[in-house]
Amino acid sequence: MKKTFQERLISIPLDQLTFIVPLPKKLIYYEQVLLSIPSVWSVQPALLFIKEDGDIAKLNSMDTASRLIQDPNLTAIVLCTDDEVIFREEILALFRECTLPIIQIRDGTLLGLFLQTSAPFHLYGQISTELYQFIDKGFIQIAEHLAAAFETPLLYLDENSQLLWQSGKENELRKARTWVNARQKQLAKNEPVNAADNDPGEPYDIYCIHAANLARQKLIASANLADWQKQMLDKLTGLTALMLQLEGMFQEQQQQFQEHFIYDLLYHKFESHKMMIKQGKTWGWNLEKPHHLLLIDPKISGSPADSNWMDEILTRLETYVSGKKEQFIIFPFEDQIVVLLEDGEIRTIHERKKFVLKAAADLEKELASQWRSFQFKIGIGKWYRETAFLNKSYQEAKLALRFGEIWLEDKNIYHIKELGGLRLLLHVHEEILSDYYREYLAQLIESDKNNGTEYIKTLKAYFRHHGLINEVAESLFVHPNTLRNRIKRIEEITGTDLQNSQEFMNLNIAIKVHSLLSQ
Amino acid sequence: MTYQIMFSFDSNRCIDCKTCEMACNAYYGLSHVHRRSVLSLKQEKTGHSIHLSMSCNHCRNPVCVSVCPENNFQKRRDGIVVHQAHNCRACMRCITACPFHAPKLNPKTNRADKCNFCVERIDRGLNPVCIENCVTGALSTIINADKQNPDPLKNSDIPIRRYTKPSIFIIDKKPGKIFLRKDEQV
CATH class of the missing domain: 3.40.1390.20 (HprK N-terminal domain-like)
Structure with missing residues (x-):
């Protein structure tokens, strides 16, 4: 048979x-x-x-x-x-x-x-077992696989027909999005109860996901599928709806969709600025105006008493910014906190930098006052007119954070622009950099190693405090005269004169390169 | 859930045959430009000569993303950094900025060109061509799904720059063991 x-x-x-x-x-x-x-x-x-x-x-x-x-x-x-x-x-x-x-x-x-x-x-009794495994694997993984196997775009829309998630080939997705955009109102009003109610003349079918009173979401797929493929998609939406009956699962899935959007925001260039703004609105974020990107890196000294410290920090931050007139968007990403601060185009370059540094200082002060065992370092990327460039700003904030900690040790907030010309050092071949700092510092390093002198540490402090003897001496816990003698000795060994601005700069760069390569 | 797919390189197995380089060039029809190169270097601490097969390391903090004025570099959800060459103006910024010299100017297209981890093969569940053709199994892929982003080079002595957090796992060369027969005293 x-x-x-x-x-x-x-x-x-x-x-x-x-x-x-x-x-x-x-x-x-x-x-x-x-x-x-x-x-x-x-x-x-x-x-x-x-x-x-x-x-x-x-x-x-x-x-x-x-x-x-x-x-x-x-x-x-x-x-x-x-x-x-x-x-x-x-x-x-x-x-x-x-x-x-x-x-x-x-x-x-x-x-x-x-x-x-x-x-x-199909035995309905088997559904509970299948549902359990379905939840375990997750909607996204299964749906992505079906989209690839059936060669169909899959678009997941929320109750207001806003795109939450998508999978498929980019050109097919573009066509499907255009179709959805053209039918926003119809989709909101005349939603079919099941796939059989779809209009046969349309190029896409709508599969409804009704999760009790929680949501009426939709999955859009190509109408040009065989019946057995449509049945499988129907099963996918049925299982998804059952999964979403559990409020926790619903929240979890929304969280996953948001995580995907955040990843795309920080690592992708969105093909269309409009689409990015639209997706942002789903999460209540207005990405139409330009934003600064701040990256907060909480560093813990010792082990924190409470393992939910990240959630607590986020809650505290959200409460803090809710009372501010500036618009903030805050979310966690890879153990750090990303803060987007809205800033229109009316400010001058100087005002803009001042504005973001002030906001960062306020945030740092607020957090530091609450969590004394933490150290909060903040990196800030460049401001771009288009929010589609937030991915660049994110990388710059990470660079600022990474190198600010090395070069601007006395600060907790680092703007990428403050790294200035030092950023150019990142693009110089490591061996050339190594030759450069050895040329100036080799004897000092050797003396530190063999005789326990602290010449490098002294020079670092000297540059950090702009050569102000009293401040440098205080930071090193030595008498100013001891420091003067040490500086004199350093000048003799290196053959430089630190009162000469050109030589001061050369030695300063050598120290910065040394710090960079010692990391 | 996002993750990072990365190259794993076992320096004990690499024999400098350059099959990985050739396989990549043959697969993509490249001439006068290499996406992957096998370098030979000496480890300072141990004094061992090692061969290191390098291409784009699909960094956690890719510097190419921040320097490209056209924003042509994207990091996919699996961590692979892809270059969209159609908007490339060959400004050379990425080519000079990358500490691993991964992007190179393709003289045929006059655009920057770099390893894309054979994304089209990865999407089909296949390994990149360099790995597929590595005769000694020195190259392979690993997936890092840890959100904490542990440094894959933490225990490696290989002198490469790490500020971009390169996503490459390197197994350092171990000293070979020589077993000698001890003559029995008569």
């Missing part, structure tokens, strides 16, 4: 399915299941189900692959293994060209599903 391959796949939990070589849209039939790689051609339409590691490895050889693709009765291959199967590219290309689909599943007991003669019926 002929059995339909795709019909069986619908009964397999979505988290179990991996489309190694995607299926064609048309239905595939088979009459027998082969449990090992056949040495001769099959006499009737067959499905190859293999779970032995040896057989799976054989499939990755050109001889076996060439033999299998020539078998006119072999319709599909199912691999059953927990491990990731990596095929050689030419073999994968061969299977793809000959449209011999390969599916991977993890559960060996699913063999029964392919063997049973009657058409499978």
Whole structure:
């Protein structure tokens, strides 16, 4: 009796399915299941189900692959293994060209599903088990895989038809977004209850995700899919809606969508500025106006008593900025806190720098007063007229933070512009830098090492306090006369005169290069 | 959840055959420009000569992103830094700024060109061509899903600049062991 391959796949939990070589849209039939790689051609339409590691490895050889693709009765291959199967590219290309689909599943007991003669019926009782695994793997991973396997764009929209997440090829996504934008009002009013209500004339189908009273979200996919593919997407949305019934899961998924947006904001250049602004609005962020980017790095001395310190800092910051007239956007990212500070175009360059430094100082003061065991360092990137350049500003803030700590030790706030010409040192070859500082400091370093003199430390303090003897002496806990003698000795060893501005600068740079390379 | 996919390089296995370089050039049809290069250097501490296969290190803090005036560099959610060459004006900023000399000027296109971790292969579940063709298995990929971003070069003695937080894991060369038979005293 002929059995339909795709019909069986619908009964397999979505988290179990991996489309190694995607299926064609048309239905595939088979009459027998082969449990090992056949040495001769099959006499009737067959499905190859293999779970032995040896057989799976054989499939990755050109001889076996060439033999299998020539078998006119072999319709599909199912691999059953927990491990990731990596095929050689030419073999994968061969299977793809000959449209011999390969599916991977993890559960060996699913063999029964392919063997049973009657058409499978999905047991609702199995949903709870499938839901559990679905939650474990997560909507995003499963949906991304289906989008790639079905070659369809997938757009996840919130209740107001704003884009929360998307997956697929960029040109297809662009078309789908245009379609969604043109139908914003219709989407809000006439949402279909299920996929069957979709207008057959439209290029995209809407799958509704109703999570009790919490949300009525939508998944948009190409209408040009086979029925079994639509059924799978329907199952995806059904499971997602069930998952979202749990408020915690709903919040978690929203959090994941937000994390993706934040990553894109800090690491991507958005193709369209408009789209970035629109997505930002979903999270209540107005990215239309230019923003400064500040990066707060909390450094803990010792282990903090409370492990939720990051959440507490964020809450404190949000409370603090809510009383301010300036507009702030605050979110955590990779153990640091990103603060976006809105700043229009009316300020002069000088005013703008002053404005952001003042805001950073206020934030640092507020945090330092609350968490005394922490040290808060803040890096600030350049201001760009377009928010699409926030990714550059983020990298600059990280650079400012990294090198400010080395070169501007007495400060906690570092603006990328304050690093000034020193930034150029980053682009000089390390050996040239090394030669440069050794030229000036080699003897001082050797003396420090052999005799315990503190010449390098003294010079660092001397430059940090702009050569003011009393301040330098105080910071080093030595008498000013001791310091004067030490400076005189340094001048003798290096052959420089620190009262000469040119030589002062040369030695200062040598010290900064030394600090940079000693890190 | 985002993660960082990175090259792992075992310096004990590299034999300086340069197959990785050639495979990359053949796959992308490159001539007069190399996306991957095998360098030979001497470790200061141990005095060992090692070969190091380097391309773009897909840094955590990529300097190319901050210097490009056209904002042509993007870091994907899997951590791969890709260069969108269509807007490149060959201003040379990324080429000079990168501490690993990863971006290079492609004389054919007159645009900057760099390793893209074979993204199109990665998206299909395949390894980059350099790894696929490495005969000794010195090159491989690893995935760092740790949000704390531990420094993959923390225990390495390789003298490369680290301020951009290069996403490369290097296994340092270990001294070989020589077993000599002790003559029994008669």
